[in-house]
Amino acid sequence: MQSYPTKLLEQAVHELTRLPGIGRKTAIRMALHLLKRPAVEVESLGTAIIRLRTEIHYCSRCMNISEEEVCAICSNHKRDQHQICVVEDIRDVMAIENTNQYNGLYHILGGIISPIEGVSPQDLNIESLLNRIRPEGIREIILALPTTIEGDTTNFFLFRKLKPYEIMLTAIARGVSVGDDLEHADEVTLGRSILNRTPYESLLNRK
């Protein structure tokens, strides 16, 4: 049982270890680092954490985090309002936005179906996705979930739910990573990339 010189340190270490991937030793290192920093800097860290959790809103349409009732992406009328890209979480929105290749809307599921982790369809923002299709006149839904078994399971679940709506349903391409040698791609990926080959000219038109 570790003894701490003060309760304040013990408390801070205990709280820091609740962060993902932070064990006791790392938490102690962080706490001792904070002790050496200017008080104003540490206060601004503590305040930023608290404000993040207490002042954040979720967009009532796409479930992305937002400072307003409707997020900046959903309320941007320069974006295609009839196209929804379905993603697992906010990180995926940030990653796709960084590509500058997508100009539609998003819908954040808040997870993917995983019996092992106890995540079932009811835990995900699926109803709210279905409720958007008719009122918003959605024409295409792009499934951009992880290319894992859980992602595939969720894709198939959504496929069955979305079929009655008779809209275009697509999924992100799976294939050899850009910049990779073929020998480094795994067999399944390489096999798929041959089965789902694309017209060569479509590569030429992309930047």
Added chain:
Amino acid sequence: MQSYPTKLLEQAVHELTRLPGIGRKTAIRMALHLLKRPAVEVESLGTAIIRLRTEIHYCSRCMNISEEEVCAICSNHKRDQHQICVVEDIRDVMAIENTNQYNGLYHILGGIISPIEGVSPQDLNIESLLNRIRPEGIREIILALPTTIEGDTTNFFLFRKLKPYEIMLTAIARGVSVGDDLEHADEVTLGRSILNRTPYESLLNRK
């Protein structure tokens, strides 16, 4: 340039990346984790961090962190008040206390001499160590600094400063780790462990 869905997230990620060993991706993962936790839990993390930095005191004798003017170790009269163990930082106090093998006092240098990192003797709590020796009637000082070049440099600097006081000056033993095969010990350590061999009977008396 990463774009964030909200300023609150951007601010929290920016603050979290100031923690040691935390890059942008890890900070985003932490921030999204915090968003999923109950608000009361996140507030208690933020508050613990701020309180750690703003409410902490340093013991006026040994420079350990403390909730009082003098820390719990210095004010414990069951401990040997004439023995000081000199360590680099608070973590070392915690590590030595965990062994239950030491019952004297400590002095925290707050670092070790390192020209590369720009740490010179004036940056360390050396004057305050010297000022304790006569008034507290110190009989032994144990150097428990890292067994690195910087640690050795600091040891030698302290040795020269402490020599005039004519008190016992010792250093922690260096040798083969308990539980290790000899073949796993490096040459320098193994060589030292032979040079500084101890009477076999002294091993028998230890638990």
